[in-house]
Amino acid sequence: MSQSPPSAAGATRPEPVPVTVLTGFLGSGKTTLLNRLLRHPALADTAVLINEFGEIGLDHLLVERLDGDTVLLNAGCLCCTVRGDLVKALRDLAVRIEQGHAIRRVVVETTGLADPAPILQTLMSDPLVLYRYRLDGVVTLVDAATGSATLDAQVEAVKQVAVADRLVLTKSDLATPEQVSALWARLRALNPGAPLLNALHGDIEPEALLDCGLYDATRKHPDVRRWLDAEAWAEGHAHDHGHHHHHHDANRHDARIHSFCLTFDDPLPWDGLATWLEVLTMTRAESVLRVKGILNLEGEDRPVAIHGVQHLFHPPVKLERWPEGDDRRSRLVFILRDLDRATVEKGLRAFAESARQQAAIAGQG
Numbered sequence: 001m002s003q004s005p006p007s008a009a010g011a012t013r014p015e016p017v018p019v020t021v022l023t024g025f026l027g028s029g030k031t032t033l034l035n036r037l038l039r040h041p042a043l044a045d046t047a048v049l050i051n052e053f054g055e056i057g058l059d060h061l062l063v064e065r066l067d068g069d070t071v072l073l074n075a076g077c078l079c080c081t082v083r084g085d086l087v088k089a090l091r092d093l094a095v096r097i098e099q100g101h102a103i104r105r106v107v108v109e110t111t112g113l114a115d116p117a118p119i120l121q122t123l124m125s126d127p128l129v130l131y132r133y134r135l136d137g138v139v140t141l142v143d144a145a146t147g148s149a150t151l152d153a154q155v156e157a158v159k160q161v162a163v164a165d166r167l168v169l170t171k172s173d174l175a176t177p178e179q180v181s182a183l184w185a186r187l188r189a190l191n192p193g194a195p196l197l198n199a200l201h202g203d204i205e206p207e208a209l210l211d212c213g214l215y216d217a218t219r220k221h222p223d224v225r226r227w228l229d230a231e232a233w234a235e236g237h238a239h240d241h242g243h244h245h246h247h248h249d250a251n252r253h254d255a256r257i258h259s260f261c262l263t264f265d266d267p268l269p270w271d272g273l274a275t276w277l278e279v280l281t282m283t284r285a286e287s288v289l290r291v292k293g294i295l296n297l298e299g300e301d302r303p304v305a306i307h308g309v310q311h312l313f314h315p316p317v318k319l320e321r322w323p324e325g326d327d328r329r330s331r332l333v334f335i336l337r338d339l340d341r342a343t344v345e346k347g348l349r350a351f352a353e354s355a356r357q358q359a360a361i362a363g364q365g
């Protein structure tokens with residue numbers, strides 16, 4: 001992560017194409033939902049990238065609108081070989097955009113077994129991809145009938161839920177109301193910030209899933225509140241979810257996920273924060289599933305947005321101004337595995353304090 005705050009937002013960069021990552025466990029209904037979405041006018045000019053697990057891809061045969069904008073990324077799991085394929089597919093697509101091909105949006109459908117982190121990292125690390133695209137959001141589908149059992153058995157499924165910006169419950173027609181409400185509570189505990197939606201046979205309004213990033217395609221100014229949704233962590237969720245399981249059966253995977261929001265009343269020193277994030281992500285990359293934040297930095301009038309997945313951080317973005325009526329406190333949302341709130345908060349405060357002291361000494365000298 002850079003040691004100095006960003007100087008300008010965007011400059012001459014072309015309008016980046018939003019990328020939605022569609023994930024969810026095997027058979028959760030991703031292809032069904034995608035097929036419905038692609039029929040909607042809001043998804044005209046959308047390119048679809050499909051990742052397959054296994055030698056021969058079949059899913060692309062099921063995506064009905066198969067044309068030049070659907071690319072199949074097969075031969076392996078995204079965590080390994082496919083990352084290169086994804087970069088190549090996005091680069092090839094960027095060339096076509098340059099040539100005037102109308103592509104306003106990209107949807108990446110992941111294999112049901114995938115840990116979404118490598119895809120998010122790819123979107124945040126390759127320079128050309130970073131230049132041309134922006135991650136709009138992660139949409140995670142959860143099967144109402146089998147979701148609880150899958151979350152019990154598969155840690156990747158828990159990660160998919162934890163990093164989501166939108167959670168979509170599918171197949172509620174196959175589950176009892178009790179199953180649905182228990183799953184609902186469990187998803188809420190794992191990820192308090194993501195709106196919970198329902199889709200029967202893939203039926204959902206695209207608006208509910210798209211434009212959940214910092215920038216909305218139709219709005220000029222970033223909608224910080226919507227993006228960060230810090231309030232969701234504040235309302236009864238201010239503490240660690242590892243200790244918050246009275247309304248559903250604690251499970252060893254769920255208990256390892258800790259999601260919380262830290263707030264800071266005073267402006268933070270960028271040096272201390274950046275150094276601490278570097279230390280944290282270098283030593284605990286596997287534990288840092290996702291970090292999002294709006295920062296009030298010392299010596300900086302404008303808010304700065306940061307966004308990271310494991311050890312990779314998107315370049316920080318200086319926003320135009322604080323939202324109207326905002327209390328201008330720094331807010332940092334963390335979604336972690338096997339790393340608790342107290343450790344993170346203590347480290348951050350210590351690094352911030354040390355940076356302040358160093359600045360004071362430098363100022364005297």
Ligand SMILES: Nc1nc2c(ncn2[C@@H]2O[C@H](COP(=O)(O)OP(=O)(O)OP(=O)(O)O)[C@@H](O)[C@H]2O)c(=O)[nH]1
Nearest residue numbers: 025026027028029030031032112170171200201202
């Ligand atoms: N009853 C019911 N079936 C659904 C619903 N949504 C999807 N399905 C069915 O569930 C099955 C799996 O759906 P897919 O869309 O292929 O799931 P997927 O997530 O793409 O599956 P993988 O690619 O194997 O990970 C299909 O037979 C769908 O018709 C729903 O809301 N209710």
